[in-house]
Amino acid sequence: MTVLISFDIDGTLEVGDPPGPLTMDMVRLVREKEFLIGSCSDRTLSAQRAIWADHEIEVDFVVGKHMLPDVKAKFDADVYLHIGDREDLDRQYALKAGFDFLWPDEAVAHPHFQPDS
Amino acid sequence: MTTPTAPDSMYRNDEGLGIWEHRGKVAAVGVGHAPTSRRWDGRPETCVGAITIDALRKAIDDAGVAPDQIDGLVVVPVTTTGAFWEAGKPLPMDVIQSFNQTDDPLDGIAKLSAEWLLKNMPELTNVNFTMYGPGCMSNALNVTAQAVGDGLTHTCLVVKSWHNFEGRYYQGGANAGAALPGTPAITQLWGGPASYSTALQFAEYCRKYGKTHEMMAPFMENSRRNGLRFPEGYWAQHRPEELGPEDYLASRWIAKPANLFDNDIPIMMSGAYLFSTAERAADMKQKPVYILNHASSNTRPRSLLPTLDEVEADTARTGRKIYEGAGITADDLSFENMYDGFSLFHQFHLEGLGYRGIKFGEALDFYQTDISIEGPNPVSPSGGNVGSGRSRVWMHTDCIQQLQGRAGARQVTGVKPEVGVSGGPMPLGGNYTVWSASPD
Numbered sequence: 001m002t003v004l005i006s007f008d009i010d011g012t013l014e015v016g017d018p019p020g021p022l023t024m025d026m027v028r029l030v031r032e033k034e035f036l037i038g039s040c041s042d043r044t045l046s047a048q049r050a051i052w053a054d055h056e057i058e059v060d061f062v063v064g065k066h067m068l069p070d071v072k073a074k075f076d077a078d079v080y081l082h083i084g085d086r087e088d089l090d091r092q093y094a095l096k097a098g099f100d101f102l103w104p105d106e107a108v109a110h111p112h113f114q115p116d117s
Numbered sequence: 118m119t120t121p122t123a124p125d126s127m128y129r130n131d132e133g134l135g136i137w138e139h140r141g142k143v144a145a146v147g148v149g150h151a152p153t154s155r156r157w158d159g160r161p162e163t164c165v166g167a168i169t170i171d172a173l174r175k176a177i178d179d180a181g182v183a184p185d186q187i188d189g190l191v192v193v194p195v196t197t198t199g200a201f202w203e204a205g206k207p208l209p210m211d212v213i214q215s216f217n218q219t220d221d222p223l224d225g226i227a228k229l230s231a232e233w234l235l236k237n238m239p240e241l242t243n244v245n246f247t248m249y250g251p252g253c254m255s256n257a258l259n260v261t262a263q264a265v266g267d268g269l270t271h272t273c274l275v276v277k278s279w280h281n282f283e284g285r286y287y288q289g290g291a292n293a294g295a296a297l298p299g300t301p302a303i304t305q306l307w308g309g310p311a312s313y314s315t316a317l318q319f320a321e322y323c324r325k326y327g328k329t330h331e332m333m334a335p336f337m338e339n340s341r342r343n344g345l346r347f348p349e350g351y352w353a354q355h356r357p358e359e360l361g362p363e364d365y366l367a368s369r370w371i372a373k374p375a376n377l378f379d380n381d382i383p384i385m386m387s388g389a390y391l392f393s394t395a396e397r398a399a400d401m402k403q404k405p406v407y408i409l410n411h412a413s414s415n416t417r418p419r420s421l422l423p424t425l426d427e428v429e430a431d432t433a434r435t436g437r438k439i440y441e442g443a444g445i446t447a448d449d450l451s452f453e454n455m456y457d458g459f460s461l462f463h464q465f466h467l468e469g470l471g472y473r474g475i476k477f478g479e480a481l482d483f484y485q486t487d488i489s490i491e492g493p494n495p496v497s498p499s500g501g502n503v504g505s506g507r508s509r510v511w512m513h514t515d516c517i518q519q520l521q522g523r524a525g526a527r528q529v530t531g532v533k534p535e536v537g538v539s540g541g542p543m544p545l546g547g548n549y550t551v552w553s554a555s556p557d
Contacts, residue, residue: 044364
């Protein structure tokens with residue numbers, strides 16, 4: 001099964017402003033599981049790329065908040081999931097684009113972010 | 118001491134007033150900025166009152182003036198970025214009790230009075246003139262220049278600060294009430310983003326002159342580039358991110374054709390200056406920067422929002438007032454630092470000035486040429502709010518620093534810095550200052 005996860009940054013990832021609960025190691029974990037991953041943020045595209053490069057994490061996409069439909073059109077997956085901390089800019093955009101949605105604290109506890117047994 | 122709001126008589130609103138009577142006799146000397154932050158973290162030492170004291174003390178030190186020599190203080194009392202202390206939210210008593218208080222518990226936290234500042238800056242023992250310049254630093258600078266020129270104060274501090282709290286902007290305050298008084302009852306009824314009137318004007322501008330939003334990209338890139346060379350600014354201090362064309366144009370719409378980066382980022386900040394008479398300034402630590410004129414626009418639109426026609430008429434009128442009172446022409450400007458927060462109206466200011474001879478409808482083409490600090494036609498060398506976050510202060514600091522020759526990595530090199538102009542905020546309704554390296 002192919003899972004695609006879109007991460008908001010600020011308030012979601014530990015490197016965000018404000019920092020969120022999802023660590024970069026958690027991101028690496030789902031990368032190792034061969035999930036499709038990327039960021040969907042109001043940060044500039046170049047700033048998003050710089051964050052991933054600084055942490056040596058290869059991502060499949062970086063997009064703006066309004067570009068989740070583009071992500072869904074570009075990648076074929078069985079599950080599309082967006083994780084973010086805002087009702088208006090994350091949850092509503094995600095659901096409208098046909099993504100599942102998790103709040104950051106929900107994501108931390110989700111099986112996706114636990115090692116495979 | 119009761120602090121009055123500046124009377125209308127202190128502003129130069131009209132054409133035909135002639136050369137400003139205090140031209141070259143008032144000078145800015147000291148500059149002070151507190152560290153910026155995205156939002157208040159709740160600590161006493163970072164509240165808006167505390168950062169204001171920090172900025173004021175830095176301005177005093179920068180000018181090399183003993184605090185007891187200061188006899189004036191001009192303050193912008195409103196500090197909100199659009200964030201308000203929610204009704205019913207418990208007061209931060211630990212913060213309140215960290216300072217000498219006025220009768221308003223949110224003084225120094227969500228607003229700022231001259232009384233609060235004087236209570237908490239005991240070194241200012243001889244201040245006998247205080248006044249409020251409402252709105253923003255551009256207004257307060259006009260008030261300060263006129264007050265010093267009129268002899269109401271000889272060594273005067275002027276300060277503007279901003280607080281920013283958690284949560285959404287413009288969702289609180291009057292907007293949270295069941296009713297809105299006056300014009301906002303109509304203009305804010307539908308909850309349009311703050312930039313929507315500018316977006317409408319810009320859309321009409323593009324239609325009228327055959328321009329596009331994409332043509333803003335060089336201006337945005339240049340502004341952020343300059344801002345990243347502004348060590349006092351938010352982006353330089355916290356997120357040194359460039360804003361290239363791909364970054365800018367990929368951003369989502371806030372009020373199409375205004376996108377996210379056409380709207381400035383709200384921050385905590387404080388900026389302060391020390392003004393004095395030209396005679397006193399000559400003996401201070403920094404090179405005086407002389408005020409050649411101040412001018413204002415108090416034009417009211419005919420309807421709810423200014424039309425493009427009204428914008429163009431008023432920016433042209435403002436340009437004429439600026440030049441008339443200063444006794445200069447557009448050819449005398451070394452650079453311009455007109456306001457940019459929202460970025461989509463900077464070209465209105467630019468065209469009203471006739472900067473480098475550009476006419477209405479030509480600014481976006483001008484943006485496609487060399488507008489860098491290294492070139493012959495520097496546009497917004499401060500980087501403005503695009504470059505350093507919401508303050509309406511950077512443009513003034515930059516004018517002073519450019520003319521003092523201490524703008525550092527932001528120093529203009531393609532022109533000799535002799536005369537600059539700054540001000541805003543809106544094309545209709547703003548205050549402007551003409552700065553000069555020489556009093557003549």
